[in-house]
Amino acid sequence: MVTTSIPRVATYGIRPRIISVCSASTASACPILPPGWRRITEQLTCSLHVSQRFSFGTAAVRAARPPSASYTSTTVPSQSLGRRGGSVAPRRRRTQAERSAATRAALIAAARELFAARGFADTGREEIVKHAGVTRGALHHHFGSKTELFRAVFEDVERELTERVAGTLTADSPMEGLRRGCEMFLEAATDPAVQRIVLTDAPSVLGWRTWREIDARYGLGLAIGALDAVMDAGQIERRPVEPLAHMLLAALTEAAMLVASSPDPQRTRGEVDAIVDRLLSSF
Structure with missing residues (x-):
């Protein structure tokens, strides 16, 4: 042979x-x-x-x-062949910007969960990076400190809250949409993340002035737009809209803090709803 x-x-x-x-x-x-x-x-x-x-x-x-x-006579590894014998395209490697954004998002998500459950003071940096699956150097690179990370988390919650409220302003009646938006804001005050991060820790961690500035940045424009629509529809008297929006936003924030700190949030929420409804009717 x-x-x-x-x-x-x-x-x-x-x-x-x-x-x-x-x-x-x-x-x-x-x-x-x-x-x-x-x-x-x-x-x-x-x-x-x-x-x-x-x-x-x-x-x-x-x-x-x-x-x-x-x-x-090189043998092609079987892993490189598809079901029909064709080669499989290699997975595209992520860019540095994509990896950086993913690390930042992981830190914010992990810190948000821990801050909501334990609060800012009782959450350590080592615990955050371990929960996020990144290094301590990554936290320092992206935020510099735990306080700056908390600020990013706070803005993330504020942005989400603003989107939820904005989704209720599409009612046929502008006044009805404004009422629903106020109800949604107060409903969010019962969320543990909103209670702990936005209403309890943010004023002390960031300072009252910074807390109000960020809160106004996300909520003030929404309040101005809603009140403008109500005035355009002739449902309330035309008056300077920005001062009125500031007053409404401040009243809702104080009402939300009252609900969050109440031993009986549901009962307090019902009482606050009735007062806010009368406030809007007085406009």
Whole structure:
């Protein structure tokens, strides 16, 4: 039995095969092959000799081979082949900006959960980075301090709260939309994250002035737009809208703090709802 291998060819993602055949001179004497297979073996052996001589046998052909192709019997790993034999595209690596944004988001999400459950004072930096799955250096790089991280968390909660309230201002009646928006704001005061982060810790951690500035940045524009729509609809008398919006926002914030600190939030919420409704009617 003579073993003949396929001549070296460019392996364009095709797994090479080694074929063992009987040579033409020994095929007829091979006892393990039936007569029909002996004839096939003789033809295959002849084809292999021709291929070796003419396919890659001249210098001109070798020179014409593309330099990037490999002509060795390299086996392609099976993991690189798809179900139909095609190669699988490599996963795109994230950019530095994408990795940085993902790390920042992980820190904010972890800190928000811990601040809401334990408060700012009882949450350590080591616990935050462990919960986020990042290093302590990442916290320092993105925020500098735990206080700045808390500020980012506070703004994240304020942004989410503003979006929830804005979704209720699409009622057919502008005044009805304003009422629903106020109700949604007070309902959010029963959320533990809003209670602990926005209404309890933020004034002391960030300072009263910074807390009010951030609160006004997110809520004031919404209040101005809602009151403007009510005035345009003729449902309340036209008056300077910005001072009125400041007064409404301050009243709602104080009402929310009252609900959050109450031993019976549901009962306090019902009382506050009635007062806010009368306040809006007086406009």
